[in-house]
Amino acid sequence: MEVMLQALALLLEPYTLMVILLASFFGLFVGSMPGLTATMATALLVPVTFFMAPVPAIAAVVAASAMAIFAGDIPGALLRIPGTPASAAYTDEAYAMTRKGEGEMALGAGVTCSVFGGLFGAAALMFFAPPLAELALKFSSFEYFWLSCLGLACAILVAPGSAVKSTISLLFGLLIACVGIDSMTGYTRFTFGYVQLTGGLSLIPVLVGMYAVAEIIRYAITIDAPITIAQKKIGNIFAGQIPMMWKYKVGIMRGNVVGTLIGALPGAGADIAAWVSYAMSKKFSKEPEKFGTGHVEGIAEAGAANNSALGGAYVPATVFGIPGDSITAIVIGVLYMKGMNPGPTIFIRNPELIYAVFLSFILANLMMLPLGWIAIKSAKQVLSVPRSILMPIILMFCLVGSFAIDNTVFAVTVMLIFGVIGFLMEENGIPIAPAVLGLVLGPLIENNFITSMMKAEGNFLPFFERPIAGVLGVVTILVWLAPLAVWLWRRSQGHRAAVRA
Amino acid sequence: MKFNDAIVGLVVALLGAAVIAQAGYFPKARHIPYGPGFLPTILGVGLAICGVLLIVRGISERRTQPLLKLGEWSRSPRHVFGFALVLVCLAFYALFADDIGHFACSVLILLVLIGHLTGRWLRALWISILASIAIQFFFVDLLLVPLPWGVLEPYSGWFVWR
Amino acid sequence: MMRRHILSLAAGAALMFGLAPAAEAAWPERPVTIIVPAAAGGGTDATGRLLAKQLQDIFKQPFNVVNQGQAGGVVGHTNIATARPDGYTIGVIYPYAQYKLLGQADITRDMFQPVAQFNFDPAGFHAPANTPHKTLKEALAAIKANPSKFKIGCGGPCGGSWDIPVSGLFIDQGIDTKQITFIPSNGAAVSLQELAAGGLDFVTASAPEAKALIEAGKVHPLVVMSDDRIPAFPNIAPVKEQIGKTFEGGAWRGVAGPKGLPQDIVQSLEKALKQIYDSAEFRDAMTARGFGMRWRTSGEFTAFLKEHEEFTARIMTALNMVKK
Numbered sequence: 001m002e003v004m005l006q007a008l009a010l011l012l013e014p015y016t017l018m019v020i021l022l023a024s025f026f027g028l029f030v031g032s033m034p035g036l037t038a039t040m041a042t043a044l045l046v047p048v049t050f051f052m053a054p055v056p057a058i059a060a061v062v063a064a065s066a067m068a069i070f071a072g073d074i075p076g077a078l079l080r081i082p083g084t085p086a087s088a089a090y091t092d093e094a095y096a097m098t099r100k101g102e103g104e105m106a107l108g109a110g111v112t113c114s115v116f117g118g119l120f121g122a123a124a125l126m127f128f129a130p131p132l133a134e135l136a137l138k139f140s141s142f143e144y145f146w147l148s149c150l151g152l153a154c155a156i157l158v159a160p161g162s163a164v165k166s167t168i169s170l171l172f173g174l175l176i177a178c179v180g181i182d183s184m185t186g187y188t189r190f191t192f193g194y195v196q197l198t199g200g201l202s203l204i205p206v207l208v209g210m211y212a213v214a215e216i217i218r219y220a221i222t223i224d225a226p227i228t229i230a231q232k233k234i235g236n237i238f239a240g241q242i243p244m245m246w247k248y249k250v251g252i253m254r255g256n257v258v259g260t261l262i263g264a265l266p267g268a269g270a271d272i273a274a275w276v277s278y279a280m281s282k283k284f285s286k287e288p289e290k291f292g293t294g295h296v297e298g299i300a301e302a303g304a305a306n307n308s309a310l311g312g313a314y315v316p317a318t319v320f321g322i323p324g325d326s327i328t329a330i331v332i333g334v335l336y337m338k339g340m341n342p343g344p345t346i347f348i349r350n351p352e353l354i355y356a357v358f359l360s361f362i363l364a365n366l367m368m369l370p371l372g373w374i375a376i377k378s379a380k381q382v383l384s385v386p387r388s389i390l391m392p393i394i395l396m397f398c399l400v401g402s403f404a405i406d407n408t409v410f411a412v413t414v415m416l417i418f419g420v421i422g423f424l425m426e427e428n429g430i431p432i433a434p435a436v437l438g439l440v441l442g443p444l445i446e447n448n449f450i451t452s453m454m455k456a457e458g459n460f461l462p463f464f465e466r467p468i469a470g471v472l473g474v475v476t477i478l479v480w481l482a483p484l485a486v487w488l489w490r491r492s493q494g495h496r497a498a499v500r501a
Numbered sequence: 502m503k504f505n506d507a508i509v510g511l512v513v514a515l516l517g518a519a520v521i522a523q524a525g526y527f528p529k530a531r532h533i534p535y536g537p538g539f540l541p542t543i544l545g546v547g548l549a550i551c552g553v554l555l556i557v558r559g560i561s562e563r564r565t566q567p568l569l570k571l572g573e574w575s576r577s578p579r580h581v582f583g584f585a586l587v588l589v590c591l592a593f594y595a596l597f598a599d600d601i602g603h604f605a606c607s608v609l610i611l612l613v614l615i616g617h618l619t620g621r622w623l624r625a626l627w628i629s630i631l632a633s634i635a636i637q638f639f640f641v642d643l644l645l646v647p648l649p650w651g652v653l654e655p656y657s658g659w660f661v662w663r
Numbered sequence: 664m665m666r667r668h669i670l671s672l673a674a675g676a677a678l679m680f681g682l683a684p685a686a687e688a689a690w691p692e693r694p695v696t697i698i699v700p701a702a703a704g705g706g707t708d709a710t711g712r713l714l715a716k717q718l719q720d721i722f723k724q725p726f727n728v729v730n731q732g733q734a735g736g737v738v739g740h741t742n743i744a745t746a747r748p749d750g751y752t753i754g755v756i757y758p759y760a761q762y763k764l765l766g767q768a769d770i771t772r773d774m775f776q777p778v779a780q781f782n783f784d785p786a787g788f789h790a791p792a793n794t795p796h797k798t799l800k801e802a803l804a805a806i807k808a809n810p811s812k813f814k815i816g817c818g819g820p821c822g823g824s825w826d827i828p829v830s831g832l833f834i835d836q837g838i839d840t841k842q843i844t845f846i847p848s849n850g851a852a853v854s855l856q857e858l859a860a861g862g863l864d865f866v867t868a869s870a871p872e873a874k875a876l877i878e879a880g881k882v883h884p885l886v887v888m889s890d891d892r893i894p895a896f897p898n899i900a901p902v903k904e905q906i907g908k909t910f911e912g913g914a915w916r917g918v919a920g921p922k923g924l925p926q927d928i929v930q931s932l933e934k935a936l937k938q939i940y941d942s943a944e945f946r947d948a949m950t951a952r953g954f955g956m957r958w959r960t961s962g963e964f965t966a967f968l969k970e971h972e973e974f975t976a977r978i979m980t981a982l983n984m985v986k987k
Contacts, residue, residue, distance in 0.1 A: 043702070043703040043704065044644045044645075044646070046703045046704050047703075047728065137856065137859045137860055138860055139856075139860055141862060142862070164551050164558075167547065168513055168548065168555075171544050171548050171551065174540070175520065175544045178537075178544070180734060182537040183735070183848075184530065184537070184820075185528070185847070186765040186766075186767060186821070186986075187528060187537040187765075187766075189523075189527065189537055190523065195738060195741050196738065198734040198737050198738065198767060199737070200733070200734070213587070213591070216587055220583035220584055221574035221583060222574070223577060266852070267853070319875075320875050320879060321852070321872075321874070322852045322855065322856050322875075322876075329852075330704030331704070333704035333706070333708065336709070336951075336953065337951075337952060339951050341874060341875065341953075343879060344875070344878055344879045387618075388615065388618035389618075391618070392610070392611050392618070395590075395610075395614070396607055396610065396611060396632065396633075397636070399594060400640050404640070406732075406738070407730060407731055408738070409594070409599050412591060412594050412595040413595040415591065416592060416595060419587075419588075420588065424502060427503055428503055428504055430509075447848075447849065449535075450535060450536075450539075451848065453530075453533050453535045454530065454532065454814070454846050455844070455846060455862060457844070458534055458535070531844070531845070531984075647729045654693075654751075655693060656693070657693050657694050
């Protein structure tokens with residue numbers, strides 16, 4: 001308890017509080033700008049925090065990333081351009097709500113569920129970090145392979161419309177993930193001789209292209225004046241949130257748990273957590289037919305999941321020095337730099353520092369309520385600027401964001417090409433979301449498959465030999481085969497009915 | 502720009518076939534019969550199958566689905582121009598940003614796009630200059646993103662206030 | 664009309680700036696870019712930033728770190744090598760010989776002007792905590808007796824800083840390395856996680872990378888590939904103590920520019936780097952982060968790169984990893 005008080009005192013120093021506040025505004029800005037992500041917010045903070053004291057440095061990263069993940073929902077709901085990949089899963093849903101005039105409900109759910117999820121993740125981190133980290137350490141490539149296959153099933157579950165077209169989109173996403181040096185064998189694939197392509201196609205330029213550039217193209221060719229969201233009143237975003245959260249309490253709780261666990265597993269972070277939770281929400285919903293038409297249930301669950309994943313990712317990072325996601329991969333470097341070497345000793349050697357970091361999670365998430373409100377209000381102000389001015393400026397931010405991910409102008413070429421591809425896909429009824437999930441999951445599936453195969457010396461049996469892997473494998477196969485079985489059964493029933501008639 | 506499903510299917514199927522053909526040349530990993538060509542081959546087969554399914558669907562719907570249905574915008578020169586302008590601006594940046602620098606590209610692109618969309622060029626000019634300065638300040642000076650200086654390179658020291 | 668006017672204006676401005684003569688004043692007269700072929704937050708990035716800050720203090724010009732970590736460093740190394748050799752783009756380089764051998768990019772020492780090496784971290788060799796092979800000798804004997812049975816994680820892509828020196832030791836000990844299954848990964852953390860999860864028999868990685876898991880009692884370190892014990896890990900016996908032979912290998916980092924960098928710039932940079940290397944500030948920061956210190960002058964570093972390329976080529980050929 002004394003340690004907690006010491007930690008609290010460290011956190012409540014005026015300098016630290018000021019840093020957290022500034023970092024929060026920074027995170028909100030970065031998250032709500034398409035093309036700038038939570039990971040990039042962290043990367044951009046590295047030089048700034050490089051010469052700060054440990055607690056403000058890490059607290060700045062914590063606050064900025066938490067705010068950014070939430071703020072990614074804002075342009076998703078208002079412009080149908082996800083601010084960060086973690087919002088991509090439910091961007092269409094949120095935008096559909098806004099079009100129906102339920103924008104404040106979509107955005108309010110974004111804030112309140114993000115806060116709830118973030119607090120849950122922080123609590124899990126504070127009280128269950130060691131056992132959760134032990135669990136995460138039981139996962140080898142076999143378990144990861146099955147998990148990523150389960151993740152793929154989400155794409156098909158989530159996608160509306162034609163199953164064939166969703167599958168094409170997913171396969172295309174997986175294919176673009178293959179471009180560049182295969183990290184398992186070092187072999188260069190589909191680069192056509194360009195050194196720039198050896199690094200592969202980064203998620204951000206592709207995402208920005210498919211969503212933002214395609215949206216801007218659509219705007220440039222829209223003849224009827226588009227619905228201006230700003231004309232629709234965005235009232236009190238907190239109105240009706242408590243009944244909503246109570247109604248979907250099971251789903252939101254499930255989102256919290258799933259998000260924390262996925263965050264704690266090394267290699268998977270907030271992006272994947274949001275997808276999985278959104279898909280689970282639809283699967284277990286009493287009204288799955290409402291999904292895709294502007295229904296808050298999935299947004300609440302996935303919004304909670306992506307923020308709880310942030311806290312979860314710090315579990316293996318602090319306990320074993322193994323990053324839980326792309327943000328903590330950077331944070332570990334910062335921890336080392338500050339002499340807070342991750343590992344079990346961090347809780348013994350300087351417990352007040354690490355607990356100050358954990359408390360900063362709670363503080364940042366509490367601050368998200370007022371700051372989120374401010375962000376949404378100012379986003380509304382920004383949207384009162386005519387689209388004809390706003391859209392080109394958004395394009396410029398996307399351009400800079402794509403550049404900053406790898407510091408090369410080549411990213412702009414990628415953005416352009418995928419803008420055209422994304423535009424054509426949408427026009428022809430091929431959904432974009434599965435492609436994004438494919439791009440996120442592609443390397444995870446392939447690397448873990450090849451690693452597992454190397455370890456298994458080419459046999460499939462070891463994929464089921466370890467207890468967790470065996471269970472996951474069976475579940476995965478069932479999930480993939482169930483729709484087929486249902487389809488065959490229905491078909492035979494229909495056939496029988498036809499025969500009877 | 503809605504194509505008949507048969508055309509979309511054909512493109513997808515050809516992509517799949519090309520991927521399968523390429524992946525055949527990839528080597529295997531050490532000690533196992535799987536390698537960098539394994540996943541692409543599966544993806545290629547999947548794309549080819551989906552492509553064929555779309556072709557079949559497209560042909561069966563050929564009466565109701567024209568080969569290519571362009572949106573209303575295709576008959577408005579102004580909107581066709583707008584469509585092209587977005588692409589040309591991005592291509593311009595991709596090709597010339599390293600040489601003439603981010604700042605000049607940013608002003609030009611914003612000016613052209615805002616000018617075209619609003620039709621008020623003078624206002625577009627000052628908005629594009631102000632926005633470009635803001636972006637330059639925030640990203641280059643504050644966040645140290647190394648956007649290309651281009652022609653301003655020899656003078657980059659003057660614009661950095663650190 | 665308006666548009667053409669603006670364009671010509673911009674062209675005119677460009678011409679004016681372009682024609683302005685760049686006076687041959689003392690280098691550097693404007694900000695210098697340091698390309699770091701690694702992502703922000705990693706070890707290479709940290710060393711790059713430490714250097715940048717102190718170079719900035721010495722030369723009174725900003726030294727900006729640019730992270731280009733894509734393709735395991737191929738892109739960053741290529742961009743250092745192909746930059747204009749005017750002294751305004753330099754970079755931090757690290758083991759690169761495998762790129763050419765794996766057919767990823769033709770990067771060789773002829774493309775660089777080495778300035779100085781400032782860091783060396785010996786490779787380590789680790790087993791899970793419950794391993795039956797408690798010492799290097801036992802592990803080597805077991806691998807020698809039955810090489811095809813063992814799965815060794817490379818702590819990154821195979822052919823990197825850690826597995827190549829350890830493979831060199833294996834070859835020296837007469838182990839048939841071609842039969843060993845080397846498992847690549849996306850970085851040391853992934854391999855170490857796999858080791859702790861029971862999926863691997865051994866992992867090659869540096870001791871600092873494994874530190875958290877060693878302290879947690881999940882990983883048993885067998886050796887560090889150096890002659891002397893490293894200060895941060897006094898309990899891990901080096902190769903020399905365990906088998907009585909000199910074997911040194913691992914990751915190194917140094918500053919280099921593109922070939923053709925003017926000699927006066929090389930000299931003033933080398934002098935500044937030596938001053939930084941000797942400063943308490945730099946030493947403390949490097950030690951805190953677990954980085955080893957090693958100084959090589961421009962000349963020594965140049966010779967060392969040749970050694971690095973030849974050694975890597977020899978080992979990778981023996982491992983049958985070279986792409987024909």
